[in-house]
Amino acid sequence: xxxxxxxxxxxxxxxxxxxxxxxxxxxxxxxxxxxxxxxxxxxxxxxxxxxxxxxxxxxxxxxxxxxxxxxxxxxxxxxxxxxxxxxxxxxxxxxxxxxxxxxxxxxxxxxxxxxxxxxxxxxxxxxxxxxxxxxxxxxxxxxxxxxxxxxxxxxxxxxxxxxxxxxxxxxxxxxxxxxxxx
Numbered sequence: 730x731x732x733x734x735x736x737x738x739x740x741x742x743x744x745x746x747x748x749x750x751x752x753x754x755x756x757x758x759x760x761x762x763x764x765x766x767x768x769x770x771x772x773x774x775x776x777x778x779x780x781x782x783x784x785x786x787x788x789x790x791x792x793x794x795x796x797x798x799x800x801x802x803x804x805x806x807x808x809x810x811x812x813x814x815x816x817x818x819x820x821x822x823x824x825x826x827x828x829x830x831x832x833x834x835x836x837x838x839x840x841x842x843x844x845x846x847x848x849x850x851x852x853x854x855x856x857x858x859x860x861x862x863x864x865x866x867x868x869x870x871x872x873x874x875x876x877x878x879x880x881x882x883x884x885x886x887x888x889x890x891x892x893x894x895x896x897x898x899x900x901x902x903x904x905x906x907x908x909x910x911x
Contacts, residue, residue: 730885731828732802732911736904737809737876738835739869740857741845743892744806747835750897751904757911758800762807765793787820794823802911805829809879810872817871819879831886831907834876835900838893839865 736744748759769789797805809824809832810817839862849855860868873889880887888907890900 730830731798733797733827733829734804734904734907734911735809735827735829735832736804736806736835737832737872738837738892739842739865739872740808740855741842741849742835742837743845744835747890747892747900747904748804748806751901751908752804755905755908757908758803760797760800760803760805762793762797762805765796766790769793790820790823791826794826798826804908804911810875817868818875821879821882824879825883828883829885830910831888832876832880833888833890833904833907834873836869836873836889836891839863839869841893842869 736748738744745761752759766786766789769792770785797803805827810819842865843860843862846855846857846859850857850859876887888903890896890903892900
């Protein structure tokens with residue numbers, strides 16, 4: 730296992746927010762994998778998905794994963810489970826290269842995710858697909874099931890945190906605990 734803590738979950742669950750809060754006072758190196766891929770492609774995260782062919786995207790993702798492994802120990806926020814031709818899944822060879830100490834799957838109530846994505850889109854901060862609450866519920870379950878399969882295959886830990894105001898403090902403590910183990 731690498732000295733990497735991989736934070737994953739759907740767009741809008743609060744991955745970067747939780748990492749930022751947990752990292753206060755620890756100052757662990759953090760990287761957003763999507764931003765790193767965008768830097769490699771010299772494109773922003775929203776445009777790169779529309780402007781890049783599959784082979785170029787895969788090469789950039791591979792280079793980003795290799796860079797993350799070089800930078801360890803660190804915390805990486807990422808989308809380990811991505812849309813593929815046949816639904817949602819993971820790129821096993823890339824995730825095997827990452828081989829983190831643990832994946833932390835952040836979930837959140839579907840209505841909150843929908844609101845966050847809509848607000849970010851309206852403010853022009855991101856350009857993310859807006860899904861219905863039902864679609865978010867189903868997709869979050871599919872992604873969690875795929876994460877369970879992936880972590881079992883890799884032999885690493887899976888931690889699931891539900892990101893709500895009621896358990897924010899506990900989630901920050903849990904993330905800090907894992908950061909300190911790096």
